[in-house]
Amino acid sequence: MFKTHKIALHWLILIGMLAGVIFGIAAVHFGWHNFTTDWIKPWGIIFIKLLKLIAVPLIIVSLISGISNLNDVSKLSRIGLKTIGLYLITTVIAISIGLIVVNITRPGTFLPREKSLEFQQKYAANLNQVAPNDADAGPLSFIIDIVPDNIFGAMTENTSMLQVIFFAILFGISMILLPGAKTNSVKQLIDSLNEIVMKMIHLIMKVAPYGVFALIASITVDVAGDNVSDTFALFGSLGMYALTVIIGLLLMVFGIYPLFISFLTVIGFKQFIKGVAPAQLLAFSTSSSAATLPMTMQCCEENLGVKNEVASFVLPLGATINMDGTSLYQAVAAVFLAQIYGMDLGLGQQLTIILTATLASIGSAAVPGAGMIMLVIVLTSVGIPTEGIALIFAVDRPLDMLRTVVNITGDSTVACAVAHTENKLNETLILENQESL
Numbered sequence: 001m002f003k004t005h006k007i008a009l010h011w012l013i014l015i016g017m018l019a020g021v022i023f024g025i026a027a028v029h030f031g032w033h034n035f036t037t038d039w040i041k042p043w044g045i046i047f048i049k050l051l052k053l054i055a056v057p058l059i060i061v062s063l064i065s066g067i068s069n070l071n072d073v074s075k076l077s078r079i080g081l082k083t084i085g086l087y088l089i090t091t092v093i094a095i096s097i098g099l100i101v102v103n104i105t106r107p108g109t110f111l112p113r114e115k116s117l118e119f120q121q122k123y124a125a126n127l128n129q130v131a132p133n134d135a136d137a138g139p140l141s142f143i144i145d146i147v148p149d150n151i152f153g154a155m156t157e158n159t160s161m162l163q164v165i166f167f168a169i170l171f172g173i174s175m176i177l178l179p180g181a182k183t184n185s186v187k188q189l190i191d192s193l194n195e196i197v198m199k200m201i202h203l204i205m206k207v208a209p210y211g212v213f214a215l216i217a218s219i220t221v222d223v224a225g226d227n228v229s230d231t232f233a234l235f236g237s238l239g240m241y242a243l244t245v246i247i248g249l250l251l252m253v254f255g256i257y258p259l260f261i262s263f264l265t266v267i268g269f270k271q272f273i274k275g276v277a278p279a280q281l282l283a284f285s286t287s288s289s290a291a292t293l294p295m296t297m298q299c300c301e302e303n304l305g306v307k308n309e310v311a312s313f314v315l316p317l318g319a320t321i322n323m324d325g326t327s328l329y330q331a332v333a334a335v336f337l338a339q340i341y342g343m344d345l346g347l348g349q350q351l352t353i354i355l356t357a358t359l360a361s362i363g364s365a366a367v368p369g370a371g372m373i374m375l376v377i378v379l380t381s382v383g384i385p386t387e388g389i390a391l392i393f394a395v396d397r398p399l400d401m402l403r404t405v406v407n408i409t410g411d412s413t414v415a416c417a418v419a420h421t422e423n424k425l426n427e428t429l430i431l432e433n434q435e436s437l
Helices: 009-030 033-068 077-105 113-122 151-155 158-177 180-206 208-224 229-264 269-286 289-302 308-321 324-340 347-363 370-381 386-393 396-421 427-435
Strands: none
Touching: 009 033, 009 208, 033 158, 033 180, 033 208, 033 370, 033 386, 077 229, 077 308, 077 324, 077 347, 077 396, 151 158, 158 180, 158 347, 180 208, 208 386, 229 269, 229 324, 229 386, 229 396, 269 289, 269 396, 289 308, 289 396, 308 396, 324 347, 324 370, 324 386, 324 396, 347 370, 370 386
């Protein structure tokens, strides 16, 4: 009997991506354009449809389940509101930094203009779904568009994700406000549905390598046409996109978090980084905030002096609703793909990205690859064709590892800030650790 060794999903996806590039270049060279379009591309379209299929159920059950589990907030109202407030602030800052950086670097413009126009013409029907121009909208139309007049209609319209999120939040808050005896059965149903949806995601991600192969192969053929050199222009643009995400993530870790640590705690940033480093390394290797949670709690308690009563509340909550790195990446990815398709996102649409990415991060599962499915929600909220997700898949795994590091670093930052403001920091331990530096 031979032992079988399972290859990790991210390696399979990378293999699928590489195989897609090789096949696409070969298809251009040997003239297999029709074969690729007729027999390869449909499987990529099916994979994109599966991601769209699961997006609405995921956001509904994840948000409702996450919010309904915040019953402790009513008991720890001061700590709870402070924690949620800081998490929302860091998430909005992360998304804003992502938008600023991507609007400066403009990685999508590195693709030749004629290829961008080809994409624009190819997906003209999708681009027509974009929200009305800001000039035609009233000053409060942004808020009006958030509130649905028919939730079932919103669920069937891919561009109405923000309305679905609004309904899910309202539903979850209403569950919290009612006595537990009246909502237990509904909560059990939602939690069970959440487990089922997570299993569906697991099944869909099993076919991701094949979907990525088909998408990358077809996009390579579409972009290159009869010229292989145009393929390298596409991947040059993709490399600039990856660099843009990395710049944004570095700004969060070495720019924003030090400010929070300096002004809201008595911990030195060097001490903070050294204390949380083991959790960061684990986050980098697992790409899962949930899997890293035990190590994050241990680092915060033993290295940074956060008392257990704060760490045990703030950090699990952060693994659920605080995804700074993921939110930043979603903002960059959305604008990057808009630039690829030749779309010019106005202020209102970029504000929609901020709000949608913030709310979507609350429902984002703390597991590898979940951010990709949440990206579908952000893209459809501003009418960006989701077919371009194939490009993001090509470099998603290393970026996923990096943004998970940012996610848990943000959680730890807020935990230290809340502990300090609540006098729940072990200052003796902090002083001892400072002396050992």
